[in-house]
Amino acid sequence: NRYLHRTSHRSAGGLHWEKQIRSSAQIRRKNGFSVLVTGAGGFVGTHVSLALNKRGDGVVGIDNFNDYYDPSLKKSRRNILRSKNVFIVEGDINDQRILAKLFEIVKFTHVMHLAAQAGVRYAMENPNSYVHSNIAGLVTLLEQCKSANPQPAIVWASSSSVYGLNDKVPFSEADRTDQPASLYAATKKAGEEITHTYNHIYGLSITGLRFFTVYGPWGRPDMAYFSFTRNILQGKPITVFRGKNGMDLARDFTYIDDIVKGCVASLDTASKSTGLGGKKKGPAPYRIYNLGNTSPVTVPVLVGILEKNLKIKAKKNVVDMPGNGDVPFTHANISLAQRELGYKPTMDLPTGLKKFVKWYLSYYGYNDGKGNSVNS
């Protein structure tokens, strides 16, 4: 099945990881939190898992380590987590047997659901991978959570892409989200509606977070800031999309550490509403928040910052935006998250990209393609 991607996960047959989870530190939670992080081998999942582990929460991950992008990067992230005694089960969130076993071993108080088929433009190439992970996988996970005792509070990643063709700026949670511009966006919007029904019928505590173009160390190779860096260092051209009437495209790029703070605050406030261990104090909340940076930057400016950090001029091909699901700009209104989560992003793009480039050079040890090493 092509849409399933190549995954390295072994069959759930022996559920060989059971002993490892039982004997590991993850379930010895210091403050009462046991969190299942789906997509823990991913960019955001790794950072969130590290943050939760650092403050003493119990963390167990699940990831299928698929090859949408280089799985060795996911494995390197896993090694970091492993060194902190955080274990990631290799498996698919569609595998009901694995989920049931995990919930049998650990009484999860929270699920941080980050596993998904990400990427906007790839949806035209491989649409079914979005249905598989973002819709079918989500429902399998919710079915498990619904019947778990105690029921965990769920915080999951929606996306700024749900605003689609909305042109009212900045984007507020109350704005319309019924005009998605990509199948990716449509599956995230579907996720918002699917989670609503699980809140409505089964009383699950649900928080959906609309992340705005997240970047930073250990990031995703398919994203522009990452692939531009790679190409610039290798002396290869980059393609810069341009909007209608020659307008530059812009994104509300948000640094990973700010996103992590928003995720952790969501987990903390979700449990306040449901009580530890899922004991409900009132009706289970259904919440949606924008997590953005509130200062959009154009793609050419992004390229300029990378050039400055890498000390190399990019070879740019500027082309009209193909009809591939991209939206011209994103811009978050974050007052709701500010008010209810205490969310306050602090990282500006030049400083955040400097940190990314520093990580990139240390991880890949790249030179400029002419044999000279590059220092940021």
Ligand SMILES: NC(=O)c1ccc[n+]([C@@H]2O[C@H](COP(=O)([O-])OP(=O)(O)OC[C@H]3O[C@@H](n4cnc5c(N)ncnc54)[C@H](O)[C@@H]3O)[C@@H](O)[C@H]2O)c1
């Ligand atoms: N990075 C961003 O800019 C951004 C913006 C908006 C929303 N999001 C959302 O945030 C979440 C995390 O994104 P990310 O950037 O860390 O992406 P990522 O691709 O690095 O992480 C997702 C992880 O989920 C795993 N996965 C995918 N399908 C799975 C399945 N069926 N079963 C088990 N594991 C599976 C992948 O192997 C991957 O490691 C995703 O839901 C994404 O859609 C990301």
Ligand SMILES: O=C(O)[C@H]1O[C@H](OP(=O)(O)OP(=O)(O)OC[C@H]2O[C@@H](n3ccc(=O)[nH]c3=O)[C@H](O)[C@@H]2O)[C@H](O)[C@@H](O)[C@@H]1O
């Ligand atoms: O905020 C979100 O919800 C989305 O953010 C990103 O999507 P995107 O903003 O498209 O991020 P990039 O792929 O890094 O693109 C950033 C900008 O660079 C442009 N771009 C991308 C690639 C390229 O080769 N050239 C180029 O000009 C894109 O059109 C876009 O304007 C993530 O990839 C999605 O998973 C996520 O859901």
